[in-house]
Amino acid sequence: KKKIAVMTSGGDAPGMNPAVRAVVRAGIYAGFDVFAIYEGYEGLVGGGAQIKQMAWADVRGWLSLGGTLIGTARCAAFRERAGRLQACYNLIVQGIDALVVCGGDGSLTGADTFRSDWPSLTAELVSLGRLTPEQIAPYPELTVVGLVGSIDNDMATTDTTIGAYSSLERICEMVDYIDATANSHSRAFVVEVMGRHCGWLALMAGLATGADYIFIPERPPKKDEWAAELRAVAHRHREKGKRRTTVIVAEGAIDDELNPITSDDVQAVLSGMGLDSRITTLGHVQRGGSAVAYDRALATLQGCEAVYAIAEMEPGTPSPMIGVQGNKIVRTPLVEAVRVTQSVAKAIEARDFDAAMALRDAEFSD
Ligand code: F6P
Secondary structure, three states: OOEEEEEEOOOOOOOHHHHHHHHHHHHHHOOOEEEEEOOHHHHHHHOHHHEEEOOHHHHOOHHHOOOOOOOOOOOOHHHOHHHHHHHHHHHHHHOOOEEEEEEOHHHHHHHHHHHHHHHHHHHHHHHOOOOOHHHHOOOOOOEEEEEEEOOOOOOOOOOOOEOHHHHHHHHHHHHHHHHHHHHHHOOEEEEEEOOOOOOHHHHHHHHHHOOOEEEOOOOOOOOOOHHHHHHHHHHHHHHOOOOOEEEEEEOOOEOOOOOEOOHHHHHHHHHHOOOOEEEEEOHHHHOOOOOOHHHHHHHHHHHHHHHHHHHHOOOOOOOEEEEEEOOEEEEEEHHHHHHHHHHHHHHHHOOOHHHHHHHHHHHHHO
16 A cells, blocks of 8 residues: 655645645545654654554544644754655655655755655665665655645745735734724834745735835845835825825845845834834734635645645656646646746845846746
8 A cells, every 4th residue: 555644844834734634635535544744854854653644534623723733843954964864764664655745945945855865865775784675676766746835925836825825814914903003193014024035925915905115025126215215105195194104024125235124124214204103023923823715725625636646646757846827736847846936036146136037927927
């Protein structure tokens, strides 16, 4: 009987529990033994009791639960070859040769490295005398399937990541609350939102709440001009009778010379124009709580698709990442998704914003 495992990795995201539930149940339905690896890559490296077989009823009620019930971690050991060697050993002794990883771009990059290292890892385990050639023979390759779970929505080749819309919903709810008090006192608020180097949450929250100004890393304003422009916009809106000023700042916001634009910088500009201003850093409430219906459905469809991919995959097929494009669940090569995501990040780091945008546009026009 084929044995598959599912794990969550990196920052938790609403929808991870529905994703695990779907993999467990679709896997059992397909006739597999399904294991959950607890605590992300730490559990994969640690092995033992952290790799547990799951029964149908073990995931009952998980659709509505926030966070990830099988735990997650940002694991340093797995980034080293020694950690991956131990992880390879743990999977082979359990007889597992297919792994579904639900995580963000860092976690999926790690999964892809593990997959490409696999033949050399198994060979090393034999040369170290930890496993025999007979023991590794049934496991010539590791099947990895990526599910993108992250609130940041920062992965290429998928329109949205599991958790992004839940986080967006939470942010909008919080900004609505803030707007009410801002309106009462005629105040200005700087709201800092998560997203790492991606501005999707900030941009969408700004659109959905009617913010006065939004700072995102993908459209860095000119270092010496943004403060004056912000002042002008805030002033214009006040002149029109608006009693509040709301500025959304992505945590990764930068200017065109790559200097971070912080909430403090923005507040200083607003206070400087005489507005009574406050900063609200939303923090981890953005990741908590149960998933919105869209993320529950997306996670369920994608979790099932991950199992179908494992069931159908011919030896030698590149590992897929399950995405959604134009409302269709799709498989894209994991290596390609990781490569495009990293190229966009590198182009932004190199301040080549045109190249970064061209890469994204190419991705969306495919
Ligand atoms: O990747 C998800 C995320 O929430 C980012 O938006 C944020 O930068 C980071 O994780 C926070 O990480 P931590 O929970 O480790 O503080």
